[in-house]
Amino acid sequence: MFENLIAQPASNLLIDDIAFTRLPPSILFSGQTSSGKLTAALELARILSCHEGTAHWTCACASCRRHKELSHPDVIIMGPRDCILEIRAASEAFLRSRSLASRFLFIRAIKKLVLRFNPVLQDQSDTKFSRVIPLLTEIDERLEELSPARPLPEDFAIVEKTVNMLVIAAEKLEDDFLYDSIPVNQVRNVSSWVRLSPSDKKKILIIENADRMQDAARNAFLKVLEEPPADVVFILTTARRGAIMPTILSRVRTYAFVDRQMESQHEVISRVFHDTPRENELLIGYFNRFLPVTPERIAEAAYDFINIVLLSAIDEGRKPLAGMRTALSVNIPQQQQNGIKSVGTIVASLNKCKPGIVYRLFLSKIAGYMRESLRSGSVDACETFVYTKWTELIRETLDSVDIYNIGAQSALEKMLQGMKDAI
Numbered sequence: 001m002f003e004n005l006i007a008q009p010a011s012n013l014l015i016d017d018i019a020f021t022r023l024p025p026s027i028l029f030s031g032q033t034s035s036g037k038l039t040a041a042l043e044l045a046r047i048l049s050c051h052e053g054t055a056h057w058t059c060a061c062a063s064c065r066r067h068k069e070l071s072h073p074d075v076i077i078m079g080p081r082d083c084i085l086e087i088r089a090a091s092e093a094f095l096r097s098r099s100l101a102s103r104f105l106f107i108r109a110i111k112k113l114v115l116r117f118n119p120v121l122q123d124q125s126d127t128k129f130s131r132v133i134p135l136l137t138e139i140d141e142r143l144e145e146l147s148p149a150r151p152l153p154e155d156f157a158i159v160e161k162t163v164n165m166l167v168i169a170a171e172k173l174e175d176d177f178l179y180d181s182i183p184v185n186q187v188r189n190v191s192s193w194v195r196l197s198p199s200d201k202k203k204i205l206i207i208e209n210a211d212r213m214q215d216a217a218r219n220a221f222l223k224v225l226e227e228p229p230a231d232v233v234f235i236l237t238t239a240r241r242g243a244i245m246p247t248i249l250s251r252v253r254t255y256a257f258v259d260r261q262m263e264s265q266h267e268v269i270s271r272v273f274h275d276t277p278r279e280n281e282l283l284i285g286y287f288n289r290f291l292p293v294t295p296e297r298i299a300e301a302a303y304d305f306i307n308i309v310l311l312s313a314i315d316e317g318r319k320p321l322a323g324m325r326t327a328l329s330v331n332i333p334q335q336q337q338n339g340i341k342s343v344g345t346i347v348a349s350l351n352k353c354k355p356g357i358v359y360r361l362f363l364s365k366i367a368g369y370m371r372e373s374l375r376s377g378s379v380d381a382c383e384t385f386v387y388t389k390w391t392e393l394i395r396e397t398l399d400s401v402d403i404y405n406i407g408a409q410s411a412l413e414k415m416l417q418g419m420k421d422a423i
Helices: 010-019 037-049 062-068 084-097 100-117 127-145 156-177 184-193 215-226 262-272 283-288 295-315 322-331 343-349 356-374 381-402 408-422
Strands: 026-031 075-078 203-207 232-238 253-257
Touching: 010 037, 010 253, 026 037, 037 062, 037 075, 037 203, 037 232, 037 253, 075 100, 075 184, 084 100, 084 156, 084 283, 100 127, 100 156, 127 156, 184 203, 184 215, 262 283, 295 322, 295 343, 295 356, 295 408, 322 356, 322 381, 343 408, 356 381, 381 408
Parallel strands: 026 232, 026 253, 075 203, 203 232
Antiparallel strands: none
């Protein structure tokens, strides 16, 4: 059990709870991004449905086989997720080795995204659903070409073309159709599904980033948790446990996922993705290799954004922030300080803040400049107060996109005005 979950003590707690029939019907996996929460959730779903009862990863029973292929009808995944970086990493792993394990890795990475568009979750009358069907059909057809049940074409160029087309299609699926917060209609639709009898032993509903539910969705989901069907297990995941509604927290048992040691993260990179980790590279940093924009460009964009705030405030006669100017001048080389830009050009330079992790890294870098400014020794009480207000604005701006589906440019324009007003 949990052979593919590396260096997470939570797996031992889960094994004990399963062995002594203590596993509750509603659980929460809480931990940082890339700590293995979805891996554990999918593995737990397989374990609970195994026909043999042993649930070894090599189990060949029909249920385990469908779970490993992510094709079991009793499992639904919902919730927002940045899938494309893992997909790109898995695609390169597959093209490097073309082994059966790397083929499974790539197929599963694609399906982790596709499963969020299960027809059960959709409103059939929604025009957006009708527009996504051709793209899902294309992805299914190309995945069939790579099925482990079929031999790969001998011509590597054919395999490479299929993989690249799948990556492009997956990126379009995520960018154009994947929601940033869990909508209430999906919660209502899945609430009907969980009350139907399972085709196997258990139905498993996995809700990733459960903290990113709209208010109406939280209330609708709470009603299901209050009277859970007998044959259903709810698995929620989050990197922000404190952002989950307390009444939901009171009805789930939390399993904490720890920050893994660097050696263990290197093991994930080498064992799972068949790649060589760089010195001191964490798993998040490894995935960032596959970003459409470099971390350096994100840092420059954060500099440009703060520069707009500061120069606009100075033009209006407000006091400059001495500590922030110091932090910016140290971190951005002079040749890259090319004057004032607009929010629109900044967003464009960040690939329109797609995938969502680009947007979050950008806001995180702005917060990082504030921390560096505070360490500069030239920050007075007034500037400290400004940073307190800016921190609140960053949090609100993140939520406005992640939860309320506001466009990145609109959210940042509002944040810019708020930051300027705080000076």
